[in-house]
Amino acid sequence: MTAQPIDGNALAAKLRAHMATEVAALAAQGHTPGLTVLLVGEDPASQVYVRNKVKACEAIGMASRLERHPADMSEAALLARIQELNADPSVHGILVQLPLPKHLNADLVIETIAPEKDVDGFHIASAGALMVGQPGFKPCTPYGCMKMLEDIGCNPRGKHAVVIGRSNIVGKPMALLLLQASATVTICHSATPNLAELARQADILVAAVGRPRFVTADMVKPGAVVLDVGINRLPDGKLCGDVDFDAVKDVAGWITPVPGGVGPMTITMLLQNTLEAAQRRAST
Ligand code: NDP
Numbered sequence: 595m596t597a598q599p600i601d602g603n604a605l606a607a608k609l610r611a612h613m614a615t616e617v618a619a620l621a622a623q624g625h626t627p628g629l630t631v632l633l634v635g636e637d638p639a640s641q642v643y644v645r646n647k648v649k650a651c652e653a654i655g656m657a658s659r660l661e662r663h664p665a666d667m668s669e670a671a672l673l674a675r676i677q678e679l680n681a682d683p684s685v686h687g688i689l690v691q692l693p694l695p696k697h698l699n700a701d702l703v704i705e706t707i708a709p710e711k712d713v714d715g716f717h718i719a720s721a722g723a724l725m726v727g728q729p730g731f732k733p734c735t736p737y738g739c740m741k742m743l744e745d746i747g748c749n750p751r752g753k754h755a756v757v758i759g760r761s762n763i764v765g766k767p768m769a770l771l772l773l774q775a776s777a778t779v780t781i782c783h784s785a786t787p788n789l790a791e792l793a794r795q796a797d798i799l800v801a802a803v804g805r806p807r808f809v810t811a812d813m814v815k816p817g818a819v820v821l822d823v824g825i826n827r828l829p830d831g832k833l834c835g836d837v838d839f840d841a842v843k844d845v846a847g848w849i850t851p852v853p854g855g856v857g858p859m860t861i862t863m864l865l866q867n868t869l870e871a872a873q874r875r876a877s878t
Contacts, residue, residue, distance in 0.1 A: 627872035635665035687713030736768035738859025750777035759802030
């Protein structure tokens with residue numbers, strides 16, 4: 595079998611075009627959705643990420659602002675700036691780019707963002723809402739994975755989903771979203787024995803490990819949907835996922851490539867969360 599590719603770029607473009615019309619409708623009522631991105635320091639990868647986020651906002655008509663702060667910004671100053679943004683009605687979403695310089699307590703910084711503006715979905719209130727199935731912001735990468743399943747007509751209900759990875763930003767929320775969608779979910783991590791055997795039972799297999807080509811063809815059930823979250827830089831500079839794409843595509847039913855799979859969906863769902871934040875505010 596040769597798997598069908600799940601084209602993240604195409605789905606992202608479709609969703610963003612739809613969002614642009616909703617943004618225009620909100621703007622016409624005086625509620626242009628606004629995202630403020632805070633970058634502290636000069637981490638080169640972070641600079642690229644924040645630029646892409648701001649550009650993506652602008653492309654669909656959102657108001658976006660990038661604030662650059664020096665690497666030695668004090669924690670008190672950063673928290674005070676976030677409080678100001680919390681109180682600013684033109685700002686619907688606040689994103690603090692991670693990682694932060696070591697002297698800043700990332701947990702405290704994230705908890706200072708008002709939950710109704712936590713468009714990254716990393717605040718404890720967002721995590722709690724996801725845990726108990728209440729409305730809140732879903733972390734963008736797993737939210738994007740769920741959109742991909744929906745787009746290919748894969749309803750997780752009654753399926754066995756195996757998530758490899760248990761981070762707070764990908765693995766755990768991914769597992770919770772799949773559970774919410776009535777999948778039976780297995781979460782694997784570095785202390786899981788028989789990981790390959792568990793992975794082989796998956797109708798939906800999500801790899802969020804951070805190890806190039808970790809998932810090999812013998813770990814995949816024929817016909818499974820394989821979502822590859824991993825983004826790894828190889829010594830030759832090329833990007834590579836956590837799944838051995840060339841071998842797994844002959845076993846899986848559906849598979850996301852890297853690049854061009856889950857990656858473009860992450861920023862798309864950041865836009866979606868910002869739009870939802872503005873819609874909620876407009877309706878209050
Ligand atoms: P983390 O490093 O926070 O988590 C990795 C997880 O993988 C951990 O739970 C770890 O287990 C598990 N793991 C590591 N090695 C093994 C192993 N040998 N066997 C089983 N489990 C293992 O990474 P993230 O969740 O933040 O990211 C995962 C990948 O996704 C990375 O490549 C990252 O770059 C990418 N990513 C991509 C995004 C996108 O937009 N496409 C967004 C975010 C991340 P344990 O907890 O036991 O240590």
